[in-house]
Amino acid sequence: MITRREYLKLSIAAGVALAINPRLLLADDSPRALLTRAIPGTSEQLPVVGLGSSASFSRLAGEGDAAGIRAILEALARNGGRVFDTAPSYGAAEEVAGQAAREAGLGDKLFWATKLNVAARGGGAADPEAARAQLEQSLARAPGSPVDLVQVHNLGDVPTQLPILAEAKAAGRIRYIGLTTTVERQYDELERLMRDEALDFIGVDYAVDNRTMEQRIFPLAQERGIGVLVYAPFGRTRLWEKVEGRELPDWAADYDIASWGQFFLKFVVSHPAVTCATPATSKPHHLVDNMGAASGRMPDEAGRQRMAAYIEAL
Structure with a gap:
């Protein structure tokens, strides 16, 4: 039996080795049990960690690195992940990822989530025909049909765009629909819409140092049976920046945490309202490390409070 400190030292050594040669990790195809959550109201299970496509992923796609995009999507599927979140507004991410997923034969392995948000016209409303055209483009870019999830991005003219998604869902072209926002001033409106509209999912920002969602949005999602995707878990x-140069606390090993990324993600996905967190990355070895947060022991409520207090004290 190794001590927690020895465990962490071994984890750090492994991390150094992977930084030198990330193929060491990618070559490990040994199966591991991942924590999954059911989409509310269904028996469909999703792994609690997935992949987002903003930030560095979007930059990689914009550089035309189709091979790099394919490599990270294949790493997601190989390590038991399913949820891939994208948007037309993430540069070339949606288009390049869709093509790469088709070429890799991943269409039936991924839970494909994208978004709809056409800019409002001068009068404040979105052009319905432009919204339909954007949706058609997104559906065509996806690697499979029907598309798993499309959400109105940042509550963009919901009265115009949500009915368009509902129409596509009724026609069997989309399986689930929802709304997203990571803008604090929109939280009250999101709460109202969660009460008034028939939603399958919401997508929101949530992190160990950003716990506003725990107050009203998460309890309401549980009450209304709405799935939750978490963006910006870091x-x-x-x-x-907060943990730069710091080692993990020894007690992190109690929750099988081997990196700061896993610390942040295990806090997020251990909340029972969260269906899946989708951190963005363009590096397969970072993706695999993130997926490690979906396995092993999870913090209970006391552990979550300990994690939050530790970060708050830094």
């Missing part, structure tokens, strides 16, 4: 770069 606070974009905020949390990385």
